[in-house]
Amino acid sequence: xxxxxxxxxxxxxxxxxxxxxxxxxxxxxxxxxxxxxxxxxxxxxxxxxxxxxxxxxxxxxxxxxxxxxxxxxxxxxxxxxxxxxxxxxxxxxxxxxxxxxxxxxxxxxxxxxxxxxxxxxxxxxxxxxxxxxxxxxxxxxxxxxxxxxxxxxxxxxxxxxxxxxxxxxxxxxxxxxxxxxxxxxxxxxxxxxxxxxxxxxxxxxxxxxxxxxxxxxxxxxxxxxxxxxxxxxxxxxxxxxxxxxxxxxxxxxxxxxxxxxxxxxxxxxxxxxxxxxxxxxxxxxxxxxxxxxxxxxxxxxxxxxxxxxxxxxxxxxxxxxxxxxxxxxxxxxxxxxxxxxxxxxxxxxxxxxxxxxxxxxxxxxxxxxxxxxxxxxxxxxxxxxxxxxxxxxxxxxxxxxxxxxxxxxxxxxxxxxxxxxxxxxxxxxxxxxxxxxxxxxxxxxxxxxxxxxxxxxxxxxxxxxxxxxxxxxxxxxxxxxxxxxxxxxxx
Amino acid sequence: xxxxxxxxxxxxxxxxxxxxxxxxxxxxxxxxxxxxxxxxxxxxxxxxxxxxxxxxxxxxxxxxxxxxxxxxxxxxxxxxxxxxxxxxxxxxxxxxxxxxxxxxxxxxxxxxxxxxxxxxxxxxxxxxxxxxxxxxxxxxxxxxxxxxxxxxxxxxxxxxxxxxxxxxxxxxxxxxxxxxxxxxxxxxxxxxxxxxxxxxxxxxxxxxxxxxxxxxxxxxxxxxxxxxxxxxxxxxxxxxxxxxxxxxxxxxxxxxxxxxxxxxxxxxxxxxxxxxxxxxxxxxxxxxxxxxxxxxxxxxxxxxxxxxxxxxxxxxxxxxxxxxxxxxxxxxxxxxxxxxxxxxxxxxxxxxxxxxxxxxxxxxxxxxxxxxxxxxxxxxxxxxxxxxxxxxxxxxxxxxxxxxxxxxxxxxxxxxxxxxxxxxxxxxxxxxxxxxxxxxxxxxxxxxxxxxxxxxxxxxxxxxxxxxxxxxxxxxxxxxxxxxxxxxxxx
Numbered sequence: 001x002x003x004x005x006x007x008x009x010x011x012x013x014x015x016x017x018x019x020x021x022x023x024x025x026x027x028x029x030x031x032x033x034x035x036x037x038x039x040x041x042x043x044x045x046x047x048x049x050x051x052x053x054x055x056x057x058x059x060x061x062x063x064x065x066x067x068x069x070x071x072x073x074x075x076x077x078x079x080x081x082x083x084x085x086x087x088x089x090x091x092x093x094x095x096x097x098x099x100x101x102x103x104x105x106x107x108x109x110x111x112x113x114x115x116x117x118x119x120x121x122x123x124x125x126x127x128x129x130x131x132x133x134x135x136x137x138x139x140x141x142x143x144x145x146x147x148x149x150x151x152x153x154x155x156x157x158x159x160x161x162x163x164x165x166x167x168x169x170x171x172x173x174x175x176x177x178x179x180x181x182x183x184x185x186x187x188x189x190x191x192x193x194x195x196x197x198x199x200x201x202x203x204x205x206x207x208x209x210x211x212x213x214x215x216x217x218x219x220x221x222x223x224x225x226x227x228x229x230x231x232x233x234x235x236x237x238x239x240x241x242x243x244x245x246x247x248x249x250x251x252x253x254x255x256x257x258x259x260x261x262x263x264x265x266x267x268x269x270x271x272x273x274x275x276x277x278x279x280x281x282x283x284x285x286x287x288x289x290x291x292x293x294x295x296x297x298x299x300x301x302x303x304x305x306x307x308x309x310x311x312x313x314x315x316x317x318x319x320x321x322x323x324x325x326x327x328x329x330x331x332x333x334x335x336x337x338x339x340x341x342x343x344x345x346x347x348x349x350x351x352x353x354x355x356x357x358x359x360x361x362x363x364x365x366x367x368x369x370x371x372x373x374x375x376x377x378x379x380x381x382x383x384x385x386x387x388x389x390x391x392x393x394x395x396x397x398x399x400x401x402x403x404x405x406x407x408x409x410x411x412x413x414x415x416x417x418x419x420x421x422x423x424x425x426x427x428x429x430x431x432x433x434x435x436x437x438x439x440x441x442x443x444x445x446x447x448x449x450x451x452x453x454x455x456x457x458x459x460x461x462x463x464x465x466x467x468x469x470x471x472x473x474x475x476x477x478x479x480x481x482x483x484x485x486x487x488x489x490x491x
Numbered sequence: 492x493x494x495x496x497x498x499x500x501x502x503x504x505x506x507x508x509x510x511x512x513x514x515x516x517x518x519x520x521x522x523x524x525x526x527x528x529x530x531x532x533x534x535x536x537x538x539x540x541x542x543x544x545x546x547x548x549x550x551x552x553x554x555x556x557x558x559x560x561x562x563x564x565x566x567x568x569x570x571x572x573x574x575x576x577x578x579x580x581x582x583x584x585x586x587x588x589x590x591x592x593x594x595x596x597x598x599x600x601x602x603x604x605x606x607x608x609x610x611x612x613x614x615x616x617x618x619x620x621x622x623x624x625x626x627x628x629x630x631x632x633x634x635x636x637x638x639x640x641x642x643x644x645x646x647x648x649x650x651x652x653x654x655x656x657x658x659x660x661x662x663x664x665x666x667x668x669x670x671x672x673x674x675x676x677x678x679x680x681x682x683x684x685x686x687x688x689x690x691x692x693x694x695x696x697x698x699x700x701x702x703x704x705x706x707x708x709x710x711x712x713x714x715x716x717x718x719x720x721x722x723x724x725x726x727x728x729x730x731x732x733x734x735x736x737x738x739x740x741x742x743x744x745x746x747x748x749x750x751x752x753x754x755x756x757x758x759x760x761x762x763x764x765x766x767x768x769x770x771x772x773x774x775x776x777x778x779x780x781x782x783x784x785x786x787x788x789x790x791x792x793x794x795x796x797x798x799x800x801x802x803x804x805x806x807x808x809x810x811x812x813x814x815x816x817x818x819x820x821x822x823x824x825x826x827x828x829x830x831x832x833x834x835x836x837x838x839x840x841x842x843x844x845x846x847x848x849x850x851x852x853x854x855x856x857x858x859x860x861x862x863x864x865x866x867x868x869x870x871x872x873x874x875x876x877x878x879x880x881x882x883x884x885x886x887x888x889x890x891x892x893x894x895x896x897x898x899x900x901x902x903x904x905x906x907x908x909x910x911x912x913x914x915x916x917x918x919x920x921x922x923x924x925x926x927x928x929x930x931x932x933x934x935x936x937x938x939x940x941x942x943x944x945x946x947x948x949x950x951x952x953x954x955x956x957x958x959x960x961x962x963x964x965x966x967x968x969x970x971x972x973x974x975x976x977x978x979x980x981x982x
Contacts, residue, residue, distance in 0.1 A: 026897070067593075081978075087980070092919045092920035093920060094916070094918045094919060094920040094921075102558075103914065105916060105918075106910060106916060108916055108918060108920040108921060109920055110919075110920040110921070110922050113900070115933075116901075216711075216716065217711075220707075220708075220711040220716070224876075224926075224927040224928065225707065225711070225927060225931065227932070227934070385715075395956060398956060398959060399956075399958060399959070402959060405959060406517070409604070409950055409952075410607075412950070413948075413949070413950060413951065414950070414951040414952075414953060415950065415951070415952055415953065415955075416953040416954060417953065417954045417955050417956070417959070418954055419597060419953060419954050423594065425585070425596060425597060425599055427585045427596075427599060428583045428585060428601075428975055428978060429583035429584060429585040429599040429600055429601040429951060429975075430585075430599060430601070430951055431601050431949040431950060431951040433948075433949070435715075435948075436715040436716060437715065440716065441718070442606075442948040443718070443947070443948045443949070445949065450949070456934070457904075457924075457926075457933040457934045458904070458922040458924070458934070458936065458941070459900055459903070459904060459905065459906065459922060460904065460905040460906070460920060460921055460922040461905075461906055462905060462906065462907040462908065462910060463907060463908045463909055463910050464906075464908050465886060465889060465890075465908070467890060468889060468890070468893060468896060468908070482980050484919055484920075487572075487919060489578070489973050489980070
């Protein structure tokens, strides 16, 4: 057991973070890049010890954790590459026109600078990729912001191991010692105190709606509000069009049985709802999906709290008017296990029941059957903001549904055609975000290199002598980055 | 007098705005560009009638209003140029790698899309540039968001004229009729109802701290919070370094007498505070500045409310411990006029009195004299977030103050060397924003083409057939825009 941080200690931690910021913000991109690479290497050096610790604390299998560790180190290296390339600062240069009429035009240059200390809350379902050295930490450090990481109480030892790896990287690359601080807490009071400390400048969170919304409220109620990036999950609707059902309903069922149940359904992009117009093909699909899912044995969930919430939310959903079970694991669940479940409801009942649009975190999905295309569109309109929305359709029918796909794009941060929402690619074009309640800020992503944009703000430098300008903005472009110079993109 | 919009009517207005959004968001950049240009032309076509109306309602002189109109039309044309060029959507393309091990990489493409209906509150001090067809409206329309504009009650007739110009442009360029709607209100209730309507997706505001913060609170207290961009002004500190004072204190005094008093000091970038280390050169500067300022006659302010607030805030500041008047207009003020005022206070008193860091909107500035460089730095540290901070110094002494300039950059959105903060250049490198309380979101600008970024969010399109992709993301890059393709910037 690790000692909970007290509210008094939080003040010391944030003061140290602020002191570190004053030094860290001036570390060059190349040196920050070396730091991130060193973190990745130190994590890999922990070897099987780290994986075994995480297996013990999360019940996730070795192969999944090894993959997640690779993803985490890949993320760190992607941010490193971004920093070495350097153009991410969005440099803009407008040179002076001293003889402009009626007034001279001054020289103005702009770039992104770090916000200051960032508080990151580790997530339970990704002990590596969204936790201690996960994307929030990696992107904040890349931006030049020190991080105060609150370990997730479900995997504190795993978090300690990763924190020590980061500490080693701080030492070996000569970063300010408090560039990263690791704290433990399981009380609301300390979470609130971390968010409301005057020196905290931004917050990153991945988890439940209630947790993410609480942090948002703490931050917006400060005398000086700060941004909070809470990614709170969603039900990730999947629309299955008639012709695809007819042509390859069996393959879609196979693909979705996996997507709904992998890692015991504990992904924020889990497909929690599927929708289609009723037909014999949809019946067949439902039967096939159910037949595959019932063979998938219950799995042990991340921690007893999540298992209990799944049980409660599943039971609540199944007790709603018109909801019936199509299939569930034939094997009985043991303690803390989640029962694989496929349920169904008519769109007319779905439309009148907001509970059925709420996330059930675990291996659960509901099939909504519409009596007509109009009802399907009505159901789509009813959906709250989502991380993802997916359409399964044959090429020619997709074109017929172009308007519908436009509508769906209003609801989500990512629109997928003929795929599954699980498996979030880490790349510059990934947007992992979406309208509320999927996140508290649809304008920013928590996956991919653009995640760095959450922790920066622009500053304009007017009429600066070249010697005082940051390297990124100097006349000779010494870093050789892409810049928007007098309205022209150039290197 | 125009009829106040009732809360019931607001529902109709936002529903119409949402309907317009569904069409307007799909209008091409080139067509939106033509629309913005048509607005500029219609405003110019109003000719002297518009200027005279604004003179009557704002007490601003003809030359100033003619300049502001030119700026407003220039802004609209800059956004038009941005749309025609097209690269602002920040397109990213990562093409598929089907044979990647262990998992195939899907094709993912991302771009910025509009948020939805935007409510804009017109500002009193810029009847054109920050009002009806001002930068909030121009940037929201450019983004593809319909606008509901609440006219500022101090210049409703001017606002009506501009609104009619926009309506003409809507007709002539075939935009959805409710792309722009114009409403009048002077109650808190209707302002709140506009911000809290479920179909409102973002808010733009320029004005007082109390007004801007209230709108922010309304928005963050919604069941689904939305972004609010309140620009709430600041005191725009000016640091005058010793050598510059010695070499050209007289010229600096001349420049600042103008900056403090132009348009009766009614600019959010007005230099409300100047700071320096005590010396005979600073005394001489203070004397020269005062001597110039007392010759500047009181001017009639924008409206009686602003004049009354200036009188009250000025008197409150002058009654603070250690504050004394250096100079004020020798001519006595008439009704609703603001008295040009220069006051002074020792840094030791300034450091203990937060009231002296509050904005006094009008022709007022306070000179803070520090006993040492350390005290000057302490005063700088004490300052809240600012739109701008300015340093006046000779080239060699600026280099000595490099650390200090770094510190100042933490406090502001724009750092100016050897200039005045008034006169905000409209260009891509302008950041008109700053840490709270200057704005509610330091990450976004309300001047310059980047203002468009306030009203958009990214959406990723995964595995889309080319025919269903937006033009900006299609394989052949039919719009010829800059895109970040497989981590390489290219056209």
